[in-house]
């Protein structure tokens with residue numbers, strides 16, 4: 581199976597804006613699927629609502645585009661119904677961590693065997709760039725024009741507070757690292773959560789003065805460093821994998 585076989589070309593072009601990071605991540609996933617040698621009938625993809633949530637419709641496998649925040653319980657149902665399937669959840673930070681936050685807490689706690697790719701663009705991209713629970717303190721958004729007053733939710737802390745966990749942070753810039761992490765997550769026999777540092781140019785970045793998605797990629801490049809053997813936690817500017 582080649583990576584292009586995992587794309588539902590009849591749905592092309594995607595709804596993603598030019599320069600959006602989601603397409604970059606989508607591509608790393610299908611590259612990883614080819615490398616892992618998965619067949620189309622061995623995988624199901626589930627997405628919630630949002631720009632990231634449109635991904636389910638672009639994979640040429642059985643997929644479900646569910647209601648906002650509910651990707652994890654639907655994915656769990658599929659996995660329990662057919663434990664031989666690999667079930668991938670591909671959705672946004674607003675969907676998985678915001679409205680779907682309660683499901684995230686308990687699906688992670690119960691260590692359900694799913695692979696989750698969370699596009700963390702720090703905003704609700706699809707609806708215009710509102711402040712999200714992942715928006716950094718001080719950042720100006722549509723709904724925080726004077727800067728966000730709150731600290732973002734600590735996703736790493738939430739996932740790694742469990743008895744067993746797979747938490748990875750990668751980015752839309754560090755694509756080799758991202759592919760490696762995706763393969764490791766699929767091989768992990770439990771709940772594997774990948775937070776992908778991404779960005780939204782049209783509804784978030786432009787408000788902050790960025791002109792192109794490319795400039796936001798370079799910003800990510802400048803901030804994040806890969807830590808290949810982190811001990812207990814990743815620093816705020818580190819990418820890597822924490823497993824237990």
Ligand SMILES: Cc1ncc(C[n+]2csc(CCOP(=O)(O)OP(=O)(O)O)c2C)c(N)n1
Nearest residue numbers: 630631632648672673674675703704705706
């Ligand atoms: C129950 C419900 N509440 C609110 C909305 C509006 N809504 C659509 S997408 C979205 C945010 C999605 O954000 P995120 O998951 O970060 O995805 P992104 O678009 O940034 O990729 C919201 C609030 C909705 N569709 N349904």
